[in-house]
Amino acid sequence: MARKMKIGFVGAGFMGQKAHLSNYATLTDLCEITALAEPRKKLAENIARRYGIPEVYENHKELLAKSDVDAIIAAQPYSNHMNIVPDILRAGVALFTEKPIAVSVETGERFAMLAKENNVLYMVGYHKRSDPAMEYAKKLVDEWKTTGEYGRLRLVRITMPPGEWIGGGGYGVIGSDEPYPPLQHEPLPEYFDKKNGREYNDFVNYYIHQVNAMRFLLGEPYKVTYAEKSGVLMAVESQSGVCGTLEMAPFQTTLDWQETYLIAFERGYIKVELPAPLASQQAGIVTVMRDNSKDVPTLTLPVMPRVHAMRKQAINFLAAVRGERSAPCLADEAVEDLKIARDYIRLKNGL
Template sequence: MAKLKIGFVGVGGMGQMAHLSNYAVLRDECEVVALAEPRPQLAEQVARRYGVPQVFANHLELIERADVDAIVAAQQYRNHHAIIPDILRAGIPVFTEKPLSLTVETGEHIVKLGEENHTLHMVGYHKRSDPAMEYAGKLAEEWRSSGEFGKLRYIRVTMPPGGWKGGADEPLTSNEPFPSIPMEPGPADFTENQVKQLDAFVNYYIHQVNAIRFFLQESYQLTFGDRSGVLMAGESDSGVTVVLEMAPYRTSFEWHETIQVCFERGFIRIDLPAPLARQVAGKVTVMRDNGKGQPSYVHPVMPNMSAMKKQAMNFIAAVQGTRPAPCAAKEALEDLKLAENYIRYMSHHYD
C-alpha cells in the first residue's frame, strides 16, 4: 500500500510533541509533505528539523496548493470552528485534537459538514489508542459477550492533575506572536463564568468522559455532581454506574490516572502513563474470581509504544480504510453534550 502524504496545519508545542514527532518516524506508512503555520520563523525551524518540503502560511494555502491524502490539524479546540470546516469541505480526511469543539452547536455543525462531504474526521482521544486500553477494551468485550464474570456493574476513572509531559523533549519555539484567530464563543445561554467552567472541564476531563463511553459501548447520562467539583457520577442506558473523580489530589511529577472496569466477578484496571511519555504504554491488571477456581491477578505485558504513536498509526489505517477510527466526530459530539449538561447541573444546584 502506498505511503500516505500527510499535511500538518499548526506545528506549535502539541503539534510537534504529540503528533509531528510520531508521524515523522512512521517512514514506511507515511511522509509529511507539507505544513501550514502562520509564524514563519517557527514554520521554517520545524520544516528543517523534520524535513518537510513545503511550507504555507495558512490552511487555505495548503489545501489549495499541496497534494495531501490527509491532514493533521493540531489546533487548540476553540480554533476548530475557523479551520476544520474548510478542510472538510475540501474532502480531505482530518485529525484534530480533543475535544471536537467547545460547544455542542459548533460540534453539530462540524459533524454535519463531515457527513455531507463524506469525509473522515478523527478526534484525538489518544488514550483509546494506548495498547493497554486496546487490550482492556477487547477483554471487557469478551467478558460482556461470554457472561463468565457476570454483568458489567461499575466504571471508575480517577484523573488527578500531575506531570502530564512525562519528560518529553521541549518543542521548537520562536518569539513570534500567536496567530489572531477569534476563539469560539461559549453556548449562547451560558454566563461568562459558565463558559470558563465549560472550557476548563473539556480541557482537563473530556478524555475521561470519553474513556467511560469506550468501555460502556453505549451512552450514559449525568446523575450527580458534588459541590466541590471533585466527583461526577452517571448511569448508562443499561444501568451501569459510572464515576469520574476529578482532582481528588494533585502530584508534582508523577501521573496517577487510573480506570477500573468492574464486573460482578472480576475487574480490569488500567494505569495510564503521562500523556506525552515517550514509548511507554499503560499497565493492565486483570482480576478474575468466577468461583470456579483460585482467584487470580494477571499483569499482561504491553509493547513499548506510546498512545500518541499508536494513535498516529490508527489514523493512517483509518484513512486507508483498514480499520475504523478509534473515535470519529459524531461520537465525540456526545462528550460535549454531557459536558454542557454537567455545567448546567452545577450552576443549577450550587450557584
Template sequence: MDKVKVVFVGTGGMGQQAHLANYAALDELCEITAIVEPRPMLAAAVAARYNVRQVYHDYQALLEKESSFDAIIAPQQYRKHSIIIPDLLRAGKPILTEKPLCLTVEAGEQLVRMGEQLQTRHMVGYHKRSDPAMEYAKACVEAWKISGDYGKLRYVRISMPPGDWWMGADKPLMTDEPYPEGEWEPYSPHFSEQQNRNYDSFVNYYIHQINAIRYVLGEPYQLTFGDRSGVLLTGESESGVCVSLEMAAYHTSIAWHETVFIAFEKGYIQVELPAPLARQLAGKVSVMTDNGHGQPALTQPIMPNVSAMRKQAINFLAAVKGAPTGICTAKEALEDLKLAENYIRLMSAYSAR
C-alpha cells in the same frame, strides 16, 4: 495506497510533541509532504527538523496548491476548530483534529452535519483510547460480555487528579514570534461567565475521561450528579451500568495518577495510564478473575513499548487506508460536549441549593 501522504495544519507545541514527531517516526507508513505554520521562523525550524520540503503560512494556500495528499492532521486549539475545520472538510480528505470536537454543542453539530454532507471522515484525537493497555482492556470487556463468564458489567470508575502531564518530555521548537491573531469560537450564550469558564476548563482537561467512559462501556450514558467543588461526577449507562469520574481530589507535582477501573460481578480490569507525553510508554493492566470455577487469578499482561500518541498515529494511518480502528469519530465526540454541558448544569444546580 502505499505510504500515506499527510499534511500538517499547525506545528505549535502540541502539534510537534503529540503529533508531528510521531508521524515523522513512522516513515515506513507515511510521508509528511507539507506543513502549515503562520510563524515564519518557526515554520522554517520545524520544516528543517522534520525534513519537510513544502511550507505554507496559511491553510488556504495549502488547499489551493496541494492536491496529492491523502490525509490532514490539524492540531489546532479547539476554539479554532469551528473556524478552520469547515474549509479542511471541504478538501474531502480524512482529517484528525485534537480533542474536543470544538467548544460548544451548537458548533459541534454543524461540524458533524458538514462532515456527513461532504462524506469526509473527521476523527478526533482522544489518544488514550489508542494506548495498548486501553485497547487490551476494551478487548477484555467485549470478550467478557459475550462469554458471560464473569457476570455482568457493573461499574466503570476513572480517577485523574491534576499532575505532571509532561513527565520530562523534550521541549518543542519555539521562537519569540507572537501567537497568530484570529477568530475564536465564542462562549455559549446559554451559560453565565463563570459557567463558561468552568466549562472551558472541563472540556480542556477532563473531556478525555468523559470519552473514555463511553469507549469502555460500548454504549451511551447520562450524568446524574456533579458536586459543586468539581471533585466528582457520576452517571448511569443505557443498560444501567454505574459510572464515576474522580477529578481534582488532590494534586501531584512530579507524577501522573490516572486509573481506569472496570468491575464485572466476578472480576475486574484495571488500567494505570502514563502521563500524556510520556515517551513510548504504554499503560499497565491488571486483570482479576474469580468466578468460582477454578483458582482466582490476578494477571498483569505486558504491553508493548509504544505510547498512546504513537499508536494513535498508527491507527489513524490505518483508518485512512480503510481499516477499522478505535479512533473516535466526530459524531461520537459531539456526545462528549453534550455530557460536558450537562455536567456544568448539574454542578450549577447543586451549587444553587
C-alpha cells in the same frame, strides 16, 4: 506494498510537534509529511528543515489550494477549530484534530454534519483509546460482557488527579519568539453566563478525555445522574443501567501521573493505569483479577508493547484513512462528549 500517504500539518506548536509531528515523522513505511501550514515564518522554516518537509505555506487555505495531501493533522487550540475545520472538510481531505471537537455542542454538530455531507473521515484525537493498555482492556471488557463468565458489568470508576502531564516528553521542541497571529476564537456557549461558561470550558479542557473514555469502556451511551457541588465527583448511568463515576482532582501529584480506570464485574475486574500523556514509549499498565467461583482466583499483569498512545494513535489514524479499520473516535461521538460536559455543569449548578 501500499503507497505511502501524503500528510499535511496545519500548525506546529508544542503539541503539534511533540504529540503528532514527531510521531508521524518516524512512520516512514506508512506516510511522508509533504506539507506544513504555519503562519510563524521562522518557526515554519526551522521545522521544515528538521523534518524534511518540502512544502511550506502560510495558512491552511494556501495548503489546500496548492498541495496534494491524503490527510491533514490540524493540531490547533479547539477554540480555533471553527476557522479551519470547515474548509478542510469541504475540500474532502481526511482530517485529524485534537480533542475536543469544538467549544460548543452546536459547533461540533455542524462539523459532524459537514463530515457526513462531504463523505470525509474526521477523527478526533482521544489518544487514550489508542493506548495498548486501553485497547487490551476494551477487548477484555467486551469479551466478559459477551460470555458472562464473570457476571454483569457493575461499575466503571475513573480517577483523574492532576499531575506532571508532560512526563519527560517535552524536550527538543523548536520554539519561536514570533508573535501568534490574531485569531477569532469560538466564544463560550451562549446558554451559559460568564461564570458557568468558564467552568464548562475548564471541565472540557481538563476532563473531556475521561468523559470520552467512560463511553469507550461502557460500550454504550450514558447520562449524568449526579454532580457533586465541589466539583470532585460526577456519577453517570449507562443506557443499560451500569454505574460510572469520575473523580476529579481528589488529590494531586507534582512529579507523577496517577490516572486510573477500574472496570468492575461481579466476579472480576480490569484496572488500567495510564502514563503521562507525553511520556514517550510507555504504554499503560493492566491488572486483571478473575474469580469465577470455580477456578483458583488469579491476579495477572499482562505485558503491553512499548508503544505510547500518541504514536499508536497516529498508526490508527493512517489505518482508518486507508480503510483498514474504523477510527477510534469520529466527529459524531465527539459531540456527545460536549453534551455530557454541558449537562454536568447544568446539573452541578442547578441551571
